[in-house]
Amino acid sequence: MKNNKITIFGWKALSIALMSLLAFTSGAQSDALSDEAFIQKNKLRERATEVLFWTQDERAVGFKNIGVIAPTRVVAKAKNAKPMSFNDIGLADVTYEVEGIKYGIQDFIKLPSAIGLVVLKDGQLVYENYTEGNDHNTRWISFSVTKSVSSLLIGAAIKDGYIEGVDDLVVDYLPQFKGSAYEGVSIKNVLNMNSGVQWNEDYSDPKSDVSIAGGANGITLVNYMKALPRAHKPGTVFNYNTAESNLIGELLRSAIGNNASTYLQDKIWQPYAMESDALWLLDRPNGVETGGCCLLATLRDFSRIGQFALEQLASPKDSPLAVNWMQNSVVPSATYPGYGYQWWLNSDNNNFQARGIFGQSILVMPDLGLIIAKHGNTPRASGPSVFKMHSDALNMAIAKRFN
Known part of the structure; x- marks a missing residue:
């Protein structure tokens, strides 16, 4: 492979003829062709291994067109x-403050990094807004939000x-x-991100483990992970590791003898009557899904x-998950109170969240019956940002409306 890197996507460009089958924005055909022209001009297919380093403009087009850039x-x-x-x-009149300046909920979607905002209250859609030509039909890449979905599938x-259970x-x-640093590591250790195996998750460093192997699967993933040394005793130190979610x-x-997409479809997507088809990124055409990344919905x-x-959380009788799976999923791990079974936790309340780089999130507020979901395109993969300040302040303002 180019530069001997393990590619994040690992494929050649798909035929433009697939555009009509896989395009998933709701715009007219001219919009799709415009996106295709942009993809070709900026060589996004050829630069798929550099997805973490695409410009913000490239991400604005590429993130909603992964299905025509890569196999899914x-x-x-x-x-x-x-x-x-x-x-x-009446959520359209919600206001919030950032650094002493008052903003309205409509201002949030005008941020350069904001792509979409959806709010559910007691299961009903109560607010929805999009920008950059996106709408309720746009499928967008989720990055590590997928980790939480993979956790559901383990349940x-x-x-x-x-x-048999997470202690396996x-x-x-x-x-x-066997014989690697993963011998003696439990499924629970991997779900809690405390396997003790050494890993560098620095998205800004092209030489970090996540940049080299964050999207690896199959034998490529196994060979890379087997070679990693043990840094700590399993279950003693939290270390965020995307490849271990791929390992999940x-x-x-x-375990199931099937692909993850079909299992998700059969256990959750269709029984829960999801509104649209989703796509799950594969490591190659007809290959395997990336467990820690890249469900597009x-x-x-x-x-x-x-x-x-x-x-x-109520363990309904018809649940497709193991008894008390979600309750156990949001119990803080012994090594980091802000993380459960691939869900981020809020130590101040019962809220939990699925999060992905570049501003993707699903915030669950059980006590208020609220869900706040966002698609984003932040300048950097992670870390402090204007978008995050606005996002956090808006979340609190929406919650306050129902307190």
Whole structure:
């Protein structure tokens, strides 16, 4: 491979003829052709390995067109898919403050980094807004939001009997890791990001582990991860590691004997009547999904993932997940109170969140019955930003409306 790197996407350009099949913005054909021209001009297919270093303008086009830049697998909506109906409860007049300046909810979507905002209250769509030519049909890349989805699927695999429980060892399902630093590491350790295996998650460093192997799967992932040294005893130190979420994907596929997209479709997407098809990025054509990244879905359906997770806290009788899976998923790990089973936790309340780089998020507020989902395109992958300040302040203002 070019520069001997493990590619994040790892494929050649797909035929432009696939454009009509995979384009997922709601714009007219001329818009799709305009995006295709931009993709070609900026060589986004050829530069897919550099996705973390695309410019903001390149991301604005590329993030909603991953399906024509890279191979994906469809997560099909149900025949009884339920379009969301809008219930106007007056959120359009919500205001918030950042550094002493007052803003309205409409100002948030005008931020250069904002792409979409959806709010659910008690399962109903109560606010929705988009920018950059996107709308409720736009599928956008989720990055690490997918980690939380993979966690849900582990819960489903336990319910179905494919996995006995989270105390099972990684090597029980992936014996190729015997003799590596992952011997003695449990599924729970990986879910909690405290395996003790050395890993560098610096998105700004092209030589970091995440830049080199963050999107690896299959034998490429296994070979890279097997070579990593142990830095700490398992279960003692939190270290955020995207590749271990990819490892969860490998473990899931090994356990269920199927691909993750079909399992997601059968266990959650169709039974929960998601509104639109989703796409899941593959490591190569007809390959395997990236467990820690890159489910592409509409913002409405991402908000429904949050609603699904919220409803699972009550362990309904018809739940596709193991008993008490979501309750256990949001218990703070022993090594970091802000993280559970691939969900970010708020130590001040019961809120939890799925988060992805460049501003993707699904915030779940169980006590208020609120879901706030966002698509973003921040200047940097992570860290402090104007977008984050506005996003956090807006979340609090929306919550205050219902306190």
